Amino acid sequence: MATHTRIEEAAAPGPRERLLDAAEALIYAGGIHATGVDAIVKQSGTARKSFYTHFESKDALVAAALERRDERWMNWFIAGTQQRGGTSARKRLLGMFDVLREWFASEDFHGCAFLNAAGEIASAEDPIRVVAREHKERLLAFVRTQCDEFVAQANVDERRAARLSRQWLVLLDGAIAVALVSGEPDAALDAQAVAQTLLDAQSSGKPNTSANSKASRQSSSKPPPARRTAI
Structure with a gap:
């Protein structure tokens, strides 16, 4: 039982991964500019200090x-x-x-x-x-x-x-x-x-047949049709 607990603890994501998870989820749903660092930190369940420990800025995290x-x-x-x-x-x-x-x-x-x-x-x-x-x-x-x-x-x-x-x-x-x-x-x-x-x-x-090639050359030699001015 103790061994199983240690394995679960080892597999638990650290602060950096939790910040990445939170940033991705919030920004994908709401956008970069609409998502503040405080919201990311809160959803990640980490301390604000962890954010600055792992990332130099919000843009770096994103x-x-x-x-x-x-x-x-x-x-x-x-x-x-x-x-x-x-x-x-x-x-x-x-x-x-x-x-x-x-x-x-x-x-x-x-x-x-x-x-x-x-x-x-x-x-x-x-x-x-x-x-x-x-x-x-x-x-x-x-x-x-x-x-x-x-x-x-x-x-x-x-x-x-x-x-x-x-x-x-x-x-x-x-x-x-x-x-x-x-x-x-x-x-x-x-x-x-x-x-x-x-x-x-x-x-x-x-x-490509020779006929197609000839038709292509003839088509390219003709002036383009007059274009209507877009309204």
């Missing part, structure tokens, strides 16, 4: 909390993607939106923590913005690996993978934003439908 969330979120997203797609890159790419839909339907969904944070911080060099940018770069890198496999399996020009991966990131982040504003988890399915069309277009576009 950046650290986002870094930890990035690791956890990416592990969850990658695992969910792999589970739904198996060996098919196409199924994995489309399965990403099924993973998102489950997240959108959860009670604690408040959008993308990294987009939310970046929207509150003006300077691109702020550590919080840097963490947000690195998260999107990491997500894009994962998407790129899936797009690389897709073009290989579909026998599509491999040069399309880079552009496809950037378009995919826009669909993912767009679905997250729409789901946050509308409260509709099916925003993920709407994005998935667009994504499927995008993949079909990649496959149907191969190979």
